[in-house]
Amino acid sequence: MKRIGMEGSLAIAEAAKAAHVDVVAAYPITPQTHIVEKLAELVATGELKADYIPVESEHSAMSACLGSCAVGARTFTATAGQGLELMHEVLYVASSMRLPIIMVVVNRSLSAPLSVWGDHSDVMAVRDCGWIQMFAENVQQAYDLTLCAFKIGEDHSVLFPVMVHVDGFHLSHVIEPYFVLNQEDIDGFIPPYRYPYALNPAKPVTLGAFGPPNVYTEAKKAQEVALLSTKKVILNTWTQFKKLSGRSYNPVEVYKTDDADVALMTMGSFSETAMLAIDSLRSQGLKVGLVRLRLWRPFPFDELRAAVSNLSTLIVFDRAISSGGPPGPVASEIRSALYPMKTRPKVVSFIGGLGGRDVTVQAFEKLIKKGIEKAKADQLTDYEMIEVRGQ
């Protein structure tokens, strides 16, 4: 297997190319631009036989993807932050029509103040849109999960659009070494695309028809049952991918939690920084570990409960704020998932890394220690935003 150094965005474009996408419709937005710019170049040089549609906005980009996917084309796009928000209404249409559009979201904070840098505000704003969503922590995972997304989304028992979340700049703009799979292996892994309900006048179908009150509820229930049942295919796909690549993926992943009493929970690229903090605290004699959420939707309830069942304290680190609500959106979901358990860890909520602000190893160490103190003092109803100046 060849190992090369490449910018995260370009590695993602290589994955889309290797999956033989038919259509890419996109609008440039920082920090996502390099992905679709590279795909435009590959289409122009003829290395990728696809249509590249440079539409005038993200709303049109997702709409064009909807159209191309509906006639049975393998469809890819990428966006970030404000662009994802502009797509918002069409995201719901895509998942409800069961169109397996594959999209890489380069996570970016939302205005105002205007920021092109990364956090998870954009993710949290679309968490209920019915797409399968997963997080990458490094360039290798961004490449791998993009390839897996096609196989998962297009499986006939799935047929859902898939988002692969990649942290803006921290992953999109770094050059990291990654293993490239052989084209032959990828072709064996991702079968030729055949959408079973493609628009075709010879075999008429209607997509997204009007849903009056007497059918809307049933349509939504059917969609929800279908989304929850995709986990089997997601797990199978990752198992097959492991055979191909040697790299394994799981809905919830753990680091040094076997004997841990306390764990930190993260999503995305900050997880790797957090691992260093865990190592450091362990060398100081603290029995701490790390729990990382890989699969965001469908939410891995069982895997999460299993991963944290022996912990006394779970410190959840959010990179977004749910304004006016339970402030950390992930912490809130974790609390909700753990509430029915007879015994469960205490959940402490921290928010940080907003708008591209770095969280260092030392900051994670401090946060974990603070979290342990708060849990001991049963101070669990509030949350803390870390490293805020002027308060």
Add this chain to the structure above:
Amino acid sequence: MKKVYAYPKSLKRAPFHYCPGCGHSIVHRLVCEVIDEMNLQDKTIGIPPPGCSVFAYNYFDVDMAESAHGRGAAVATGAKRAFPDAIVFTYQGDGDLAAIGTAETIHAANRGEQITTIFVNNAVYGMTGGQMAPTTLVGQKTTTTPYGRDESLDGAPIKMSEILALVKGTVYIERVAVNSPDNIRKAKKAIRKAFQTQIYKLGFSMVEILSPCPTNWKMSPIESWQWVDREMTKVFPLGVIKDTTEKKDAD
């Protein structure tokens, strides 16, 4: 002694972040000169866009509210309707006005909103690094059209001034350029007239400004000035596209 040159009062003394040879700094200065000369600084509200001129509020010493990408004309509409004594202008690039924000622009113009739009056209998406814009010339190389824009796939350059001239609510639209001292003087005159149109409450006014982008055109500043004359003005001819201000005066 007669003072013949001064730094505009409404232009902050901040170093421009723009690339060498970029037209934005010239346009900023022209707008500020007009604001000063018409004594509008205390009642002007500007709406800057995402894009290269996203930091416009660092330079214009007037109230500014950043809009979401493309929504300048809608934000300006709200501001002007609720505060009719203010002089409201949008400052937009072609990625903003001619792409993501076409709907807002056309409908604000069609309603004849009493606002002024400064539309800076450099035939490329500048801030994201030189991708094809709807205004990109046929054959022009960009990062998303490495062999040149192909009209059969991507259409022809969109002429926003001509499109907006068809809309009844627009009263003054002129296309100018900032690639020579002569053109810069004409550009200032057009900006002045556009603000005057708003002061007289005649309707929607817009000045389209052809502006060099040496960085993304991969040219020297001088070559880019020449390219505006040689290539851009062939597709985007300079001059008054629509002017019904006289007629409106008579009404």
